[in-house]
Amino acid sequence: MSRNVFRRVLKAGYTVKKASSTVAKRTMEKVGRTLAKLGTVEKAENTVEERRFSAVSIVTEDTGFSPGGRSLHQTLAAIALLAIAAVSAQAQKPASASVNADLPSGAMQAKATTACTECHEARIILQQRLSKAAWTKEVDKMTKWGALVDAADRDALIDYLSANFSPDKPAYQPQRSSGEKAAK
Amino acid sequence: MNSRRDFLKHMTGAAVLAGGVPLMWALPQAATVEVPGEDGLLVRSFRFVDLETPVEYFNTWLTPTPHFFVRNHMHEPSELDAKDWRLSVGGEIEKPLTLSLADLSKVETHSVVNTLECAGNGRSLHRPQVPGVQWGKGAVSTARFSGPRLHDILQRAGVKPTGKHVMFRGLDEVPGKVPPFIRSIPIEKALDSDTLLATHMNGSPLTKHHGFPARALVPGWIGAASCKWLTEIKVLENEFVGNFMSPGYRFPNQPGQPGEAVKPEDTHPLTALTVKSVISAPSDGASLKKGKVTVHGAAWAGEADIAKVEISTDNGATWNATRLAHDQARYAWRLWSYDWKAGNSGDYTILSRATDNRGRTQPSTAVWNPSGYLYNAIDQVNIHVS
Numbered sequence: 001m002s003r004n005v006f007r008r009v010l011k012a013g014y015t016v017k018k019a020s021s022t023v024a025k026r027t028m029e030k031v032g033r034t035l036a037k038l039g040t041v042e043k044a045e046n047t048v049e050e051r052r053f054s055a056v057s058i059v060t061e062d063t064g065f066s067p068g069g070r071s072l073h074q075t076l077a078a079i080a081l082l083a084i085a086a087v088s089a090q091a092q093k094p095a096s097a098s099v100n101a102d103l104p105s106g107a108m109q110a111k112a113t114t115a116c117t118e119c120h121e122a123r124i125i126l127q128q129r130l131s132k133a134a135w136t137k138e139v140d141k142m143t144k145w146g147a148l149v150d151a152a153d154r155d156a157l158i159d160y161l162s163a164n165f166s167p168d169k170p171a172y173q174p175q176r177s178s179g180e181k182a183a184k
Numbered sequence: 185m186n187s188r189r190d191f192l193k194h195m196t197g198a199a200v201l202a203g204g205v206p207l208m209w210a211l212p213q214a215a216t217v218e219v220p221g222e223d224g225l226l227v228r229s230f231r232f233v234d235l236e237t238p239v240e241y242f243n244t245w246l247t248p249t250p251h252f253f254v255r256n257h258m259h260e261p262s263e264l265d266a267k268d269w270r271l272s273v274g275g276e277i278e279k280p281l282t283l284s285l286a287d288l289s290k291v292e293t294h295s296v297v298n299t300l301e302c303a304g305n306g307r308s309l310h311r312p313q314v315p316g317v318q319w320g321k322g323a324v325s326t327a328r329f330s331g332p333r334l335h336d337i338l339q340r341a342g343v344k345p346t347g348k349h350v351m352f353r354g355l356d357e358v359p360g361k362v363p364p365f366i367r368s369i370p371i372e373k374a375l376d377s378d379t380l381l382a383t384h385m386n387g388s389p390l391t392k393h394h395g396f397p398a399r400a401l402v403p404g405w406i407g408a409a410s411c412k413w414l415t416e417i418k419v420l421e422n423e424f425v426g427n428f429m430s431p432g433y434r435f436p437n438q439p440g441q442p443g444e445a446v447k448p449e450d451t452h453p454l455t456a457l458t459v460k461s462v463i464s465a466p467s468d469g470a471s472l473k474k475g476k477v478t479v480h481g482a483a484w485a486g487e488a489d490i491a492k493v494e495i496s497t498d499n500g501a502t503w504n505a506t507r508l509a510h511d512q513a514r515y516a517w518r519l520w521s522y523d524w525k526a527g528n529s530g531d532y533t534i535l536s537r538a539t540d541n542r543g544r545t546q547p548s549t550a551v552w553n554p555s556g557y558l559y560n561a562i563d564q565v566n567i568h569v570s
Binding site: 100118119120121123124127128129130131134137138144145146147167171172174175176177178179 | 215216217218219220221222223224225226227228229230231232235236250308312313314315317318359360361362363
Protein backbone atom coordinates (compact mmCIF):
# COMPACT_ATOMS: atom_id res chain seq x y z
CA MET A 1 0.00 0.00 0.00
CA SER A 2 1.46 3.34 -0.95
CA ARG A 3 1.98 5.95 1.73
CA ASN A 4 -0.57 8.13 0.04
CA VAL A 5 -3.26 5.48 0.20
CA PHE A 6 -2.51 4.75 3.82
CA ARG A 7 -2.65 8.41 4.74
CA ARG A 8 -6.03 8.74 3.12
CA VAL A 9 -7.31 5.64 4.84
CA LEU A 10 -6.12 6.88 8.20
CA LYS A 11 -7.72 10.22 7.59
CA ALA A 12 -10.96 8.52 6.73
CA GLY A 13 -10.65 6.09 9.60
CA TYR A 14 -10.15 8.90 12.06
CA THR A 15 -13.68 10.07 11.41
CA VAL A 16 -15.12 6.70 12.32
CA LYS A 17 -16.38 6.96 15.87
CA LYS A 18 -17.13 3.34 16.60
CA ALA A 19 -16.28 0.07 14.97
CA SER A 20 -17.17 -3.28 16.45
CA SER A 21 -14.38 -5.76 17.01
CA THR A 22 -16.44 -8.33 15.16
CA VAL A 23 -16.65 -6.15 12.14
CA ALA A 24 -12.96 -5.37 12.36
CA LYS A 25 -12.02 -9.05 12.58
CA ARG A 26 -14.30 -10.03 9.75
CA THR A 27 -13.11 -7.24 7.57
CA MET A 28 -9.46 -7.94 8.32
CA GLU A 29 -10.00 -11.37 6.82
CA LYS A 30 -11.58 -9.84 3.80
CA VAL A 31 -9.05 -7.17 3.20
CA GLY A 32 -6.44 -9.43 1.63
CA ARG A 33 -8.92 -11.12 -0.64
CA THR A 34 -10.54 -7.91 -1.77
CA LEU A 35 -7.27 -6.15 -2.42
CA ALA A 36 -6.18 -9.13 -4.48
CA LYS A 37 -9.41 -8.87 -6.46
CA LEU A 38 -8.84 -5.22 -7.05
CA GLY A 39 -5.51 -6.03 -8.60
CA THR A 40 -3.55 -2.84 -8.19
CA VAL A 41 -2.89 -0.43 -5.40
CA GLU A 42 -3.69 2.44 -7.70
CA LYS A 43 -7.16 1.09 -8.27
CA ALA A 44 -7.65 0.54 -4.55
CA GLU A 45 -6.67 4.11 -3.93
CA ASN A 46 -9.32 5.43 -6.25
CA THR A 47 -11.88 3.05 -4.89
CA VAL A 48 -11.30 4.09 -1.32
CA GLU A 49 -11.62 7.72 -2.21
CA GLU A 50 -14.79 7.24 -4.19
CA ARG A 51 -16.53 4.87 -1.84
CA ARG A 52 -15.52 6.36 1.49
CA PHE A 53 -18.84 8.09 1.96
CA SER A 54 -20.77 4.86 1.64
CA ALA A 55 -18.34 2.94 3.80
CA VAL A 56 -18.51 5.42 6.66
CA SER A 57 -22.26 5.24 6.70
CA ILE A 58 -22.10 1.51 7.26
CA VAL A 59 -19.36 1.52 9.86
CA THR A 60 -21.03 4.12 12.03
CA GLU A 61 -24.01 1.89 12.53
CA ASP A 62 -21.94 -0.65 14.44
CA THR A 63 -21.40 -0.09 18.14
CA GLY A 64 -19.64 -1.56 21.13
CA PHE A 65 -15.96 -1.19 20.42
CA SER A 66 -13.79 0.76 22.83
CA PRO A 67 -10.38 1.24 21.31
CA GLY A 68 -7.40 0.64 23.58
CA GLY A 69 -5.47 3.47 22.02
CA ARG A 70 -5.61 5.88 19.17
CA SER A 71 -3.28 3.92 16.96
CA LEU A 72 -5.19 0.66 17.42
CA HIS A 73 -8.44 2.46 16.90
CA GLN A 74 -7.12 4.12 13.80
CA THR A 75 -5.61 1.00 12.40
CA LEU A 76 -8.65 -1.20 12.95
CA ALA A 77 -10.96 1.46 11.68
CA ALA A 78 -8.76 2.04 8.70
CA ILE A 79 -8.60 -1.65 7.85
CA ALA A 80 -12.32 -2.03 8.35
CA LEU A 81 -12.94 0.96 6.20
CA LEU A 82 -10.65 -0.18 3.45
CA ALA A 83 -12.15 -3.64 3.45
CA ILE A 84 -15.70 -2.41 3.39
CA ALA A 85 -14.86 0.11 0.75
CA ALA A 86 -13.25 -2.56 -1.36
CA VAL A 87 -16.07 -5.05 -0.82
CA SER A 88 -18.61 -2.38 -1.55
CA ALA A 89 -16.83 -1.49 -4.73
CA GLN A 90 -17.09 -5.08 -5.82
CA ALA A 91 -20.72 -5.32 -4.75
CA GLN A 92 -21.58 -2.18 -6.63
CA LYS A 93 -19.98 -3.34 -9.81
CA PRO A 94 -22.26 -6.11 -11.00
CA ALA A 95 -22.35 -6.91 -14.66
CA SER A 96 -24.00 -4.16 -16.61
CA ALA A 97 -27.62 -4.80 -17.42
CA SER A 98 -28.80 -4.94 -20.95
CA VAL A 99 -29.48 -1.34 -21.86
CA ASN A 100 -32.82 -2.37 -23.25
CA ALA A 101 -35.35 -4.13 -21.05
CA ASP A 102 -37.92 -6.61 -22.40
CA LEU A 103 -41.68 -6.49 -22.40
CA PRO A 104 -43.40 -9.38 -20.59
CA SER A 105 -44.31 -12.57 -22.42
CA GLY A 106 -47.74 -12.96 -23.92
CA ALA A 107 -49.46 -13.28 -27.24
CA MET A 108 -48.88 -9.60 -27.98
CA GLN A 109 -45.27 -9.38 -26.80
CA ALA A 110 -43.71 -9.40 -30.27
CA LYS A 111 -46.20 -6.98 -31.79
CA ALA A 112 -46.00 -4.63 -28.81
CA THR A 113 -42.23 -4.68 -29.00
CA THR A 114 -42.33 -3.78 -32.68
CA ALA A 115 -44.97 -1.11 -32.27
CA CYS A 116 -43.61 0.61 -29.16
CA THR A 117 -39.87 0.18 -29.01
CA GLU A 118 -39.19 1.64 -32.42
CA CYS A 119 -39.27 5.05 -30.73
CA HIS A 120 -38.65 4.30 -27.03
CA GLU A 121 -37.48 1.41 -24.95
CA ALA A 122 -39.59 -0.97 -22.89
CA ARG A 123 -38.83 0.65 -19.52
CA ILE A 124 -41.16 3.50 -20.41
CA ILE A 125 -43.95 0.93 -20.54
CA LEU A 126 -42.78 -1.24 -17.63
CA GLN A 127 -43.08 1.70 -15.19
CA GLN A 128 -46.67 2.68 -16.09
CA ARG A 129 -49.61 1.66 -13.87
CA LEU A 130 -52.70 2.66 -15.80
CA SER A 131 -56.36 1.84 -16.16
CA LYS A 132 -57.69 0.34 -19.38
CA ALA A 133 -59.20 3.71 -20.30
CA ALA A 134 -55.81 5.39 -19.89
CA TRP A 135 -54.05 2.66 -21.90
CA THR A 136 -56.60 3.10 -24.66
CA LYS A 137 -55.77 6.80 -24.88
CA GLU A 138 -52.05 6.07 -24.88
CA VAL A 139 -52.24 3.45 -27.63
CA ASP A 140 -54.33 5.76 -29.81
CA LYS A 141 -51.99 8.70 -29.19
CA MET A 142 -48.91 6.66 -29.98
CA THR A 143 -50.52 5.26 -33.13
CA LYS A 144 -51.15 8.83 -34.23
CA TRP A 145 -47.49 9.55 -33.49
CA GLY A 146 -46.27 6.76 -35.72
CA ALA A 147 -46.50 3.49 -33.78
CA LEU A 148 -47.32 0.74 -36.28
CA VAL A 149 -50.38 -0.99 -34.88
CA ASP A 150 -52.71 -2.94 -37.18
CA ALA A 151 -56.30 -1.92 -36.60
CA ALA A 152 -57.03 -5.59 -35.97
CA ASP A 153 -54.43 -5.66 -33.15
CA ARG A 154 -55.46 -2.47 -31.34
CA ASP A 155 -57.82 -4.05 -28.81
CA ALA A 156 -55.48 -6.96 -28.09
CA LEU A 157 -52.59 -4.54 -27.54
CA ILE A 158 -54.68 -2.48 -25.10
CA ASP A 159 -55.68 -5.67 -23.27
CA TYR A 160 -52.04 -6.81 -23.08
CA LEU A 161 -50.87 -3.48 -21.64
CA SER A 162 -53.84 -3.20 -19.26
CA ALA A 163 -53.32 -6.73 -17.95
CA ASN A 164 -49.59 -6.33 -17.35
CA PHE A 165 -49.40 -2.70 -16.24
CA SER A 166 -52.52 -1.98 -14.22
CA PRO A 167 -52.66 0.22 -11.10
CA ASP A 168 -52.78 -2.81 -8.78
CA LYS A 169 -49.36 -4.12 -9.87
CA PRO A 170 -46.41 -3.53 -7.54
CA ALA A 171 -44.40 -0.38 -8.15
CA TYR A 172 -41.65 -0.58 -10.75
CA GLN A 173 -38.14 -0.73 -9.28
CA PRO A 174 -35.74 1.25 -11.45
CA GLN A 175 -32.09 0.30 -11.89
CA ARG A 176 -29.23 2.67 -11.22
CA SER A 177 -26.93 4.20 -13.77
CA SER A 178 -23.23 3.54 -13.68
CA GLY A 179 -21.17 6.31 -15.18
CA GLU A 180 -17.70 4.88 -15.05
CA LYS A 181 -16.73 6.06 -18.49
CA ALA A 182 -16.16 9.78 -18.70
CA ALA A 183 -18.84 11.84 -20.34
CA LYS A 184 -17.96 13.20 -23.74
CA MET B 185 -18.47 23.95 -4.51
CA ASN B 186 -19.78 22.32 -1.38
CA SER B 187 -19.16 18.65 -1.18
CA ARG B 188 -21.64 16.20 0.19
CA ARG B 189 -19.08 15.21 2.77
CA ASP B 190 -18.69 18.78 4.00
CA PHE B 191 -22.41 19.24 4.35
CA LEU B 192 -22.82 16.05 6.30
CA LYS B 193 -19.91 16.96 8.53
CA HIS B 194 -21.67 20.17 9.44
CA MET B 195 -24.71 18.20 10.35
CA THR B 196 -23.00 15.94 12.90
CA GLY B 197 -22.16 12.95 10.83
CA ALA B 198 -23.17 9.84 12.69
CA ALA B 199 -26.84 10.59 13.18
CA VAL B 200 -27.27 11.74 9.64
CA LEU B 201 -25.44 8.79 8.26
CA ALA B 202 -27.23 6.26 10.42
CA GLY B 203 -30.51 7.73 9.31
CA GLY B 204 -29.51 8.14 5.73
CA VAL B 205 -28.09 4.83 4.64
CA PRO B 206 -28.16 5.16 0.90
CA LEU B 207 -30.98 3.30 -0.74
CA MET B 208 -28.58 1.25 -2.81
CA TRP B 209 -27.60 -0.58 0.36
CA ALA B 210 -31.14 -1.40 1.27
CA LEU B 211 -31.98 -3.03 -2.02
CA PRO B 212 -30.69 -6.18 -3.66
CA GLN B 213 -27.87 -5.38 -6.04
CA ALA B 214 -29.69 -5.01 -9.32
CA ALA B 215 -27.48 -4.72 -12.34
CA THR B 216 -26.60 -1.19 -13.23
CA VAL B 217 -27.09 0.42 -16.59
CA GLU B 218 -24.01 2.06 -18.02
CA VAL B 219 -24.66 5.69 -18.86
CA PRO B 220 -21.36 7.50 -19.34
CA GLY B 221 -21.03 10.51 -17.08
CA GLU B 222 -24.18 9.80 -15.05
CA ASP B 223 -23.55 8.02 -11.78
CA GLY B 224 -25.97 6.35 -9.39
CA LEU B 225 -29.09 7.84 -10.96
CA LEU B 226 -32.40 6.02 -11.22
CA VAL B 227 -32.86 4.88 -14.80
CA ARG B 228 -36.42 5.79 -15.77
CA SER B 229 -35.48 5.29 -19.41
CA PHE B 230 -32.30 4.58 -21.28
CA ARG B 231 -33.54 5.23 -24.80
CA PHE B 232 -34.37 8.08 -24.74
CA VAL B 233 -32.45 9.09 -21.64
CA ASP B 234 -34.42 9.95 -18.51
CA LEU B 235 -32.49 9.73 -15.25
CA GLU B 236 -33.69 10.65 -11.77
CA THR B 237 -31.55 11.98 -8.93
CA PRO B 238 -32.06 9.82 -5.81
CA VAL B 239 -33.23 11.96 -2.89
CA GLU B 240 -30.24 10.94 -0.79
CA TYR B 241 -28.16 13.09 -3.16
CA PHE B 242 -30.11 16.19 -2.05
CA ASN B 243 -27.39 17.09 0.41
CA THR B 244 -25.24 19.50 -1.52
CA TRP B 245 -26.47 22.93 -2.51
CA LEU B 246 -25.05 22.49 -5.99
CA THR B 247 -25.70 19.09 -7.51
CA PRO B 248 -22.55 17.62 -9.06
CA THR B 249 -23.23 17.26 -12.76
CA PRO B 250 -22.97 13.41 -12.75
CA HIS B 251 -25.82 13.43 -10.20
CA PHE B 252 -27.97 16.03 -11.96
CA PHE B 253 -31.23 14.54 -13.26
CA VAL B 254 -31.66 14.18 -17.02
CA ARG B 255 -34.94 14.69 -18.84
CA ASN B 256 -35.21 14.13 -22.59
CA HIS B 257 -38.43 14.01 -24.56
CA MET B 258 -36.80 12.32 -27.50
CA HIS B 259 -33.41 11.26 -28.75
CA GLU B 260 -30.37 13.42 -28.16
CA PRO B 261 -28.69 14.86 -31.25
CA SER B 262 -26.53 12.12 -32.73
CA GLU B 263 -23.95 14.58 -34.00
CA LEU B 264 -22.91 17.81 -32.37
CA ASP B 265 -19.85 19.65 -33.54
CA ALA B 266 -18.97 22.74 -31.57
CA LYS B 267 -17.23 24.26 -34.59
CA ASP B 268 -20.13 23.77 -36.98
CA TRP B 269 -22.91 24.57 -34.49
CA ARG B 270 -24.91 27.71 -35.24
CA LEU B 271 -27.81 29.38 -33.48
CA SER B 272 -30.21 31.38 -35.62
CA VAL B 273 -32.22 34.27 -34.19
CA GLY B 274 -35.17 35.40 -36.28
CA GLY B 275 -38.86 36.28 -36.33
CA GLU B 276 -40.13 39.62 -35.07
CA ILE B 277 -36.73 41.28 -34.97
CA GLU B 278 -34.91 43.97 -36.92
CA LYS B 279 -31.70 42.09 -37.66
CA PRO B 280 -31.58 38.29 -38.04
CA LEU B 281 -28.50 36.73 -36.45
CA THR B 282 -26.54 33.54 -36.92
CA LEU B 283 -24.29 32.94 -33.95
CA SER B 284 -21.46 30.48 -33.43
CA LEU B 285 -20.22 29.25 -30.08
CA ALA B 286 -17.29 31.65 -30.47
CA ASP B 287 -19.76 34.51 -31.00
CA LEU B 288 -21.58 33.59 -27.79
CA SER B 289 -18.32 33.45 -25.87
CA LYS B 290 -17.68 37.11 -26.74
CA VAL B 291 -20.91 38.23 -25.07
CA GLU B 292 -20.76 39.11 -21.38
CA THR B 293 -21.32 36.04 -19.25
CA HIS B 294 -23.79 35.94 -16.40
CA SER B 295 -24.25 33.15 -13.84
CA VAL B 296 -27.44 31.97 -12.17
CA VAL B 297 -27.74 29.25 -9.55
CA ASN B 298 -31.01 27.62 -10.48
CA THR B 299 -33.01 24.71 -9.19
CA LEU B 300 -34.24 23.00 -12.32
CA GLU B 301 -37.26 20.78 -11.84
CA CYS B 302 -39.18 18.77 -14.39
CA ALA B 303 -42.87 19.74 -14.35
CA GLY B 304 -43.62 16.01 -14.04
CA ASN B 305 -41.47 15.48 -10.95
CA GLY B 306 -43.49 13.36 -8.51
CA ARG B 307 -45.86 12.18 -11.23
CA SER B 308 -45.83 8.62 -9.86
CA LEU B 309 -47.30 9.92 -6.57
CA HIS B 310 -50.52 11.27 -8.09
CA ARG B 311 -53.66 9.15 -7.59
CA PRO B 312 -55.16 7.98 -9.81
CA GLN B 313 -51.95 7.35 -11.68
CA VAL B 314 -51.33 9.14 -14.93
CA PRO B 315 -49.22 8.27 -17.98
CA GLY B 316 -45.75 9.66 -18.56
CA VAL B 317 -42.29 9.12 -17.15
CA GLN B 318 -43.00 7.87 -13.64
CA TRP B 319 -40.74 10.23 -11.75
CA GLY B 320 -40.40 9.76 -8.02
CA LYS B 321 -39.18 12.80 -6.09
CA GLY B 322 -35.89 13.36 -7.86
CA ALA B 323 -36.48 15.02 -11.23
CA VAL B 324 -34.94 18.13 -9.68
CA SER B 325 -31.38 19.34 -9.14
CA THR B 326 -29.48 22.58 -8.68
CA ALA B 327 -26.53 23.95 -10.63
CA ARG B 328 -24.74 27.17 -11.43
CA PHE B 329 -25.52 27.92 -15.08
CA SER B 330 -23.50 30.48 -17.02
CA GLY B 331 -23.67 32.08 -20.41
CA PRO B 332 -24.85 35.21 -22.20
CA ARG B 333 -28.12 36.79 -21.15
CA LEU B 334 -30.86 36.10 -23.69
CA HIS B 335 -31.69 39.79 -23.23
CA ASP B 336 -28.32 40.82 -24.69
CA ILE B 337 -28.76 38.60 -27.75
CA LEU B 338 -32.31 39.82 -28.36
CA GLN B 339 -31.21 43.41 -27.88
CA ARG B 340 -28.58 42.92 -30.55
CA ALA B 341 -31.24 41.50 -32.87
CA GLY B 342 -33.66 44.33 -32.06
CA VAL B 343 -37.07 42.99 -30.99
CA LYS B 344 -39.95 44.65 -32.85
CA PRO B 345 -42.91 45.92 -30.83
CA THR B 346 -44.90 43.01 -32.29
CA GLY B 347 -42.57 40.46 -30.63
CA LYS B 348 -44.41 39.07 -27.60
CA HIS B 349 -43.12 35.51 -27.25
CA VAL B 350 -39.76 33.82 -27.75
CA MET B 351 -39.64 30.34 -29.23
CA PHE B 352 -36.86 27.82 -28.67
CA ARG B 353 -36.12 24.92 -31.00
CA GLY B 354 -33.59 22.28 -30.06
CA LEU B 355 -31.75 19.64 -32.06
CA ASP B 356 -33.65 16.75 -30.44
CA GLU B 357 -34.06 13.93 -32.96
CA VAL B 358 -37.74 13.26 -33.40
CA PRO B 359 -38.84 9.62 -33.59
CA GLY B 360 -41.80 8.55 -35.74
CA LYS B 361 -44.40 11.26 -36.20
CA VAL B 362 -43.89 12.70 -32.74
CA PRO B 363 -44.30 16.50 -32.79
CA PRO B 364 -40.97 18.34 -32.46
CA PHE B 365 -39.99 19.66 -29.06
CA ILE B 366 -40.57 23.39 -29.53
CA ARG B 367 -41.85 25.73 -26.83
CA SER B 368 -42.08 29.46 -26.21
CA ILE B 369 -41.91 31.81 -23.26
CA PRO B 370 -43.39 35.32 -22.95
CA ILE B 371 -41.11 38.19 -23.98
CA GLU B 372 -41.04 39.59 -20.41
CA LYS B 373 -39.41 36.41 -19.07
CA ALA B 374 -37.12 36.18 -22.11
CA LEU B 375 -35.82 39.69 -21.43
CA ASP B 376 -35.38 39.11 -17.70
CA SER B 377 -31.76 39.70 -16.74
CA ASP B 378 -31.48 36.18 -15.30
CA THR B 379 -32.70 34.29 -18.38
CA LEU B 380 -29.66 32.83 -20.12
CA LEU B 381 -28.34 31.11 -23.15
CA ALA B 382 -26.35 28.80 -20.92
CA THR B 383 -23.16 27.29 -22.26
CA HIS B 384 -21.73 26.20 -18.91
CA MET B 385 -22.94 24.27 -15.89
CA ASN B 386 -21.06 24.16 -12.60
CA GLY B 387 -18.11 25.86 -14.27
CA SER B 388 -17.68 23.42 -17.15
CA PRO B 389 -19.10 23.37 -20.65
CA LEU B 390 -22.51 21.73 -20.74
CA THR B 391 -22.38 17.97 -21.19
CA LYS B 392 -24.37 16.47 -24.01
CA HIS B 393 -27.06 15.21 -21.64
CA HIS B 394 -27.57 18.76 -20.42
CA GLY B 395 -27.78 20.51 -23.77
CA PHE B 396 -24.29 21.09 -25.19
CA PRO B 397 -23.36 23.45 -26.69
CA ALA B 398 -26.08 25.87 -25.52
CA ARG B 399 -29.45 25.65 -23.82
CA ALA B 400 -32.03 28.11 -22.66
CA LEU B 401 -32.02 28.62 -18.91
CA VAL B 402 -35.33 30.04 -17.74
CA PRO B 403 -34.81 30.27 -14.00
CA GLY B 404 -37.57 29.35 -11.59
CA TRP B 405 -39.70 27.86 -14.34
CA ILE B 406 -40.51 24.27 -15.23
CA GLY B 407 -37.57 22.46 -16.78
CA ALA B 408 -39.30 22.17 -20.16
CA ALA B 409 -38.90 25.93 -20.63
CA SER B 410 -35.13 25.50 -20.66
CA CYS B 411 -34.81 23.93 -24.10
CA LYS B 412 -31.57 22.02 -24.73
CA TRP B 413 -29.28 21.80 -27.79
CA LEU B 414 -30.61 25.12 -29.04
CA THR B 415 -30.51 25.69 -32.79
CA GLU B 416 -33.17 28.35 -33.31
CA ILE B 417 -34.64 31.27 -31.41
CA LYS B 418 -37.62 32.94 -33.00
CA VAL B 419 -39.51 35.95 -31.71
CA LEU B 420 -43.25 35.48 -32.25
CA GLU B 421 -46.35 37.62 -32.04
CA ASN B 422 -48.24 34.89 -30.22
CA GLU B 423 -47.50 31.91 -28.03
CA PHE B 424 -46.08 29.05 -30.10
CA VAL B 425 -48.74 26.56 -31.18
CA GLY B 426 -47.59 22.98 -30.81
CA ASN B 427 -48.00 19.81 -28.80
CA PHE B 428 -45.59 20.85 -26.04
CA MET B 429 -47.48 24.10 -25.42
CA SER B 430 -50.94 22.56 -25.75
CA PRO B 431 -52.10 20.04 -24.70
CA GLY B 432 -48.64 19.50 -23.19
CA TYR B 433 -47.47 21.42 -20.11
CA ARG B 434 -50.81 22.92 -19.18
CA PHE B 435 -52.46 22.97 -15.77
CA PRO B 436 -56.12 23.21 -14.72
CA ASN B 437 -57.27 26.73 -13.84
CA GLN B 438 -59.28 25.28 -10.97
CA PRO B 439 -58.66 22.03 -9.10
CA GLY B 440 -61.10 19.35 -10.23
CA GLN B 441 -61.98 15.87 -9.09
CA PRO B 442 -59.03 13.47 -9.33
CA GLY B 443 -59.39 11.34 -12.45
CA GLU B 444 -61.78 13.68 -14.23
CA ALA B 445 -60.98 15.03 -17.67
CA VAL B 446 -60.11 18.73 -17.90
CA LYS B 447 -61.26 20.81 -20.88
CA PRO B 448 -58.40 22.49 -22.78
CA GLU B 449 -60.04 25.90 -22.38
CA ASP B 450 -59.95 25.43 -18.60
CA THR B 451 -56.16 25.18 -18.55
CA HIS B 452 -53.17 27.52 -18.73
CA PRO B 453 -49.53 26.99 -19.70
CA LEU B 454 -47.20 26.04 -16.88
CA THR B 455 -44.60 28.66 -16.04
CA ALA B 456 -42.98 29.04 -12.60
CA LEU B 457 -42.51 26.16 -10.19
CA THR B 458 -44.49 25.95 -6.98
CA VAL B 459 -43.47 25.65 -3.32
CA LYS B 460 -42.07 22.28 -2.32
CA SER B 461 -39.81 20.41 0.07
CA VAL B 462 -38.38 16.91 -0.06
CA ILE B 463 -36.82 14.88 2.73
CA SER B 464 -33.38 13.59 1.79
CA ALA B 465 -32.79 11.56 4.94
CA PRO B 466 -33.78 9.47 6.75
CA SER B 467 -34.77 7.25 3.84
CA ASP B 468 -38.30 6.00 3.58
CA GLY B 469 -38.44 2.62 5.31
CA ALA B 470 -35.26 3.19 7.33
CA SER B 471 -34.74 1.50 10.70
CA LEU B 472 -33.00 3.78 13.17
CA LYS B 473 -31.71 3.53 16.69
CA LYS B 474 -33.07 5.74 19.44
CA GLY B 475 -31.28 9.04 19.88
CA LYS B 476 -30.54 12.04 17.74
CA VAL B 477 -31.71 11.78 14.17
CA THR B 478 -30.95 14.61 11.79
CA VAL B 479 -33.78 15.01 9.33
CA HIS B 480 -32.62 16.98 6.31
CA GLY B 481 -33.61 17.85 2.79
CA ALA B 482 -34.16 20.61 0.27
CA ALA B 483 -36.93 23.13 -0.40
CA TRP B 484 -37.60 25.44 -3.33
CA ALA B 485 -40.32 27.72 -4.65
CA GLY B 486 -39.54 28.65 -8.27
CA GLU B 487 -39.35 32.43 -8.50
CA ALA B 488 -40.21 32.88 -4.82
CA ASP B 489 -38.03 32.42 -1.75
CA ILE B 490 -38.40 29.76 0.88
CA ALA B 491 -39.57 31.39 4.12
CA LYS B 492 -39.59 28.32 6.33
CA VAL B 493 -39.57 24.55 6.35
CA GLU B 494 -41.27 22.69 9.17
CA ILE B 495 -41.00 19.09 10.28
CA SER B 496 -43.57 16.95 12.01
CA THR B 497 -42.58 13.67 13.64
CA ASP B 498 -46.08 12.91 14.88
CA ASN B 499 -47.90 12.70 11.57
CA GLY B 500 -48.85 16.37 11.46
CA ALA B 501 -50.11 16.95 15.02
CA THR B 502 -47.26 19.35 15.81
CA TRP B 503 -44.72 21.13 13.62
CA ASN B 504 -41.14 22.20 14.36
CA ALA B 505 -39.03 24.82 12.61
CA THR B 506 -35.98 23.55 10.73
CA ARG B 507 -32.62 25.25 10.32
CA LEU B 508 -32.16 26.67 6.83
CA ALA B 509 -28.63 26.25 5.47
CA HIS B 510 -26.56 29.31 4.66
CA ASP B 511 -26.31 28.90 0.88
CA GLN B 512 -29.06 30.69 -1.00
CA ALA B 513 -29.77 32.34 -4.32
CA ARG B 514 -32.93 33.70 -5.85
CA TYR B 515 -33.92 30.64 -7.89
CA ALA B 516 -32.10 28.00 -5.89
CA TRP B 517 -33.29 25.55 -3.32
CA ARG B 518 -32.45 25.91 0.38
CA LEU B 519 -31.09 22.93 2.21
CA TRP B 520 -32.61 22.49 5.66
CA SER B 521 -32.10 20.26 8.67
CA TYR B 522 -33.76 19.40 11.94
CA ASP B 523 -32.28 17.50 14.87
CA TRP B 524 -34.90 15.16 16.20
CA LYS B 525 -34.54 13.22 19.41
CA ALA B 526 -36.12 9.88 18.76
CA GLY B 527 -36.88 8.93 22.35
CA ASN B 528 -39.29 6.03 21.99
CA SER B 529 -39.33 2.89 19.90
CA GLY B 530 -42.00 2.59 17.29
CA ASP B 531 -43.09 3.50 13.79
CA TYR B 532 -43.01 7.16 12.83
CA THR B 533 -44.17 9.22 9.89
CA ILE B 534 -41.95 12.25 9.35
CA LEU B 535 -43.46 15.09 7.34
CA SER B 536 -41.83 18.16 5.80
CA ARG B 537 -43.74 21.29 4.82
CA ALA B 538 -42.31 24.35 3.08
CA THR B 539 -43.77 27.85 3.01
CA ASP B 540 -42.55 30.60 0.69
CA ASN B 541 -42.38 34.37 1.04
CA ARG B 542 -45.60 34.73 -0.93
CA GLY B 543 -47.46 32.77 1.71
CA ARG B 544 -47.81 29.60 -0.32
CA THR B 545 -47.56 26.40 1.73
CA GLN B 546 -47.31 22.82 0.56
CA PRO B 547 -50.75 21.21 0.63
CA SER B 548 -51.48 17.84 2.19
CA THR B 549 -52.69 16.65 -1.22
CA ALA B 550 -51.34 17.92 -4.54
CA VAL B 551 -53.74 19.16 -7.22
CA TRP B 552 -54.44 16.16 -9.44
CA ASN B 553 -54.19 16.86 -13.15
CA PRO B 554 -54.30 14.53 -16.18
CA SER B 555 -50.57 14.80 -16.94
CA GLY B 556 -49.38 14.70 -13.36
CA TYR B 557 -47.61 18.05 -13.21
CA LEU B 558 -46.40 20.04 -10.21
CA TYR B 559 -46.76 17.38 -7.54
CA ASN B 560 -46.00 19.26 -4.34
CA ALA B 561 -47.81 17.57 -1.47
CA ILE B 562 -46.23 17.69 2.00
CA ASP B 563 -43.41 15.16 1.81
CA GLN B 564 -43.29 12.15 4.06
CA VAL B 565 -41.11 9.20 5.01
CA ASN B 566 -42.04 6.30 7.24
CA ILE B 567 -39.35 5.01 9.55
CA HIS B 568 -38.94 2.61 12.45
CA VAL B 569 -37.10 3.46 15.65
CA SER B 570 -35.85 0.69 17.96
